[in-house]
């Protein structure tokens with residue numbers, strides 16, 4: 001990663017550190033809770049893009065890996081998914097998602113669980129769509145005071161991405177799809193190589209350039225298809 005990009009990530013991370021009290025933000029015409037230490041969708045344009053691009057499986061099952069504040073999982077329930085599972089390794093994100101599910105009256109359809117990738121799931125859990133707006137920075141960031149928040153941005157060497165690529169197929173219902181939210185701060189070459197080794201091919205489905213407070217980024221919705 002070049003120094004300008006690393007600088008951008010550090011500034012974005014600092015904006016997150018500046019959130020020291022619970023807040024609310026507006027997104028897509030609704031009010032959402034944001035807790036300190038949780039990836040803040042209101043600080044980047046990606047939130048509205050992914051929320052609008054995703055092909056929510058209406059009547060089906062949707063799994064969001066790395067749910068953060070949970071706005072996508074709540075929207076999935078609001079848009080007709082019969083069953084939504086929201087997963088995050090961060091206890092603060094899990095609490096945040098529970099609050100937003102409660103705020104929007106969808107706790108009956110949104111099951112929120114804490115743990116590493118698919119570890120919190122039960123054996124038979126299968127989904128029509130698995131989505132992860134991933135922590136695609138593949139460089140170790142200079143350590144901050146909140147190691148859990150750092151995991152919202154970075155996955156050095158893409159070890160977590162590799163585990164995701166190795167295990168996600170076991171979580172798909174027949175015809176199930178896998179999608180990643182990515183930006184040009186990520187390493188698509190490394191993603192492609194790891195995906196190929198696990199039998200997947202990344203295919204961009206949607207792409208837009210979004211103005212970020214710290215610069216412009218290209219946002220992508222990538223589908224992993226069987227190679």
Ligand SMILES: C[S@@+](CC[C@H](N)C(=O)[O-])C[C@H]1O[C@@H](n2cnc3c(N)ncnc32)[C@H](O)[C@@H]1O
Pocket residue numbers: 039040041047065066067068069070072087088089090093115116117133134135148151152153160
């Ligand atoms: C870029 S943030 C996206 C958050 C939210 N989906 C959004 O769009 O605002 C990535 C999220 O993945 C979570 N995460 C990172 N590693 C994880 C892992 N191994 N298992 C589950 N969640 C993880 C982070 O805690 C963070 O909430």
